[in-house]
Amino acid sequence: MNIQKAKTEDHIRLTEITKKSKAYWGYSEEQLEKWSNNLTVTADYIQTNPVFNLVDENQIIGYYSYLKKEDNQVKLDNLFILPEYIGKGFGSFLMNDFLERMRNEKCQKIILDSEPNAEQFYQKIGFVKIGEFETSIKNRFMPIMEMNL
Incomplete structure (x- = not known):
């Protein structure tokens, strides 16, 4: 298992992973279709x-x-x-690589908008919720989280 820089031709596979991963949380096909553009990774x-x-x-x-x-x-x-x-443990493996990369780049703060179902994952790593915003689904809020390195 290793981490590699993505190539532009990986965009189809990354879109597939994104859509399947999002579907894991039980969103309807109709909702996933509405999000299709946001879940698409382009070259x-x-x-x-x-x-x-x-x-x-x-x-x-x-x-x-x-994003810088x-x-x-x-x-x-x-x-x-x-x-x-x-x-x-694969998500933690990815996150550890990301955090190490950020430390090497002298990054001091990381922010993210969390999938509501993944909030606990980010909290375990050390992210803190600093706010939230309502999504296109009524009464569904995305946590805004940050971590200082």
Whole structure:
């Protein structure tokens, strides 16, 4: 198992992982279709932003990406793994690689908008909820979280 920089041609696989991972939380097909554009990873996105794949036995099984916001601050934009790998330590493996990369880049603060079902995962790692916003689903709120390094 290793982490590799994503290539633009990985965009189809990363979109598949994103959509399957989101579906894991029980959202309806109709809702997932409404989110389709937001769950699509384009070749341009990979070319423009840092994207790193989790590869196991030559298969991409997850990935993360981030956006550089301002000096010493980044936003974790995506962290997804295939549903069959959820709860088996692969998300933590991805997150540890991301955090090590951020420390090496002298990042001082990380922010993210968490999937509500993943909030506890981020809390265990050390992220703190600093706010929330309502999503397109009534009474569904996305936690805004941060971590100081």
